[in-house]
Amino acid sequence: MQDLQTLRAFITVAREGSVSRAAERLHLTQPAVSLKLKQFQASLGLTLFQRHPKGLSLTDDGRALLPAAEKALAAVAAFDQSARALHSTLRGRLKIGTIVDPEFIRLGAFLRRLMERAPQLETELHHGMSGSVLERVRREELDVGFFLAPPGEGPGGNAAEVAHRELTHFHYHVIAPAGWGSRLAKTDWPSLAALPWIVTPKDSVHHRLLQGALDPLGLTPNGVAQVDQEACMLDLVRAGVGLSLARDALAMAERQERGLVVAEGTRLPCALSFIWRRDRGEEAVIAEALEVLDMAWDSR
Secondary structure, eight states: OOOHHHHHHHHHHHHHSOHHHHHHHHTOOHHHHHHHHHHHHHHHTOOOEEEETTEEEEOHHHHHHHHHHHHHHHHHHHHHHHHHHHHHSOOEEEEEEEOSOTTTTTHHHHHHHHHHHOTTEEEEEEEOOHHHHHHHHHTTSSSEEEEEESTTTTTOGGGTTEEEEEEEEEEEEEEEOTTOTGGGSOOSHHHHHHSEEEEOOTTSHHHHHHHHHHGGGTOOOEEEEEOSOHHHHHHHHHTTSOBEEEEHHHHHHHHHHHOOEEEEEEEEEEEEEEEEEGGGTTSHHHHHHHHHHHHHHHTO
């Protein structure tokens, strides 16, 4: 097996056609280059160069071996480059708290861009309600997550150690089973609160939004069932159990496709945010996630 300096000497002399010019390129002395060529040819048992008045030229054997030598040197260079790149490649695991449906939070676009920029980074998804995602981020069980709250509120004063970035604003609407139009003749909160409601746990944004609307009025919803998944809420509304909250797009789609009733003039503003602990914002995996997040949402 030939050493790299010998291969470089052979390739450089072949390209330059001169030992002296090759020595200058390689930062070696002419005798050193000549010795390497002599040893190289001897080890192969081949004559690779022939002399002529203007320098050296390759023999047939030399021309046959030159592409292989160049390929071998290029392979070593590529190996070295890959090894150096690994020092700056982001590795590790990013634990992400997800909520609602993947399309709404643009999860696919976010993960695709993250994998493109940091292919060695492993992601771990944990689905839940936004309140539970917040608590797990606070406890560092999750690195980052998605969160829902009224615009400008973020995680709130009780979670000052958690930073947030608002991604989009939208509204929740009150939806009711098909055929309940007459029961929603009045859409003031006292009238709505008295109707049967499908309620959610405290960790759910539905609970927090509804509480924010009813508490100042001293009202509580007439809960007849409690669920912790948006899909179950919609199923129960379709089945005629009671009222619920639904995002803009879902509410309009359910009205169009299944005839569900949307309470007119009653909607609750909300914001989708991305959250992380303030004291971890400079960590490489979280900083990368934040940068990729901006790219995913800027491409809308």
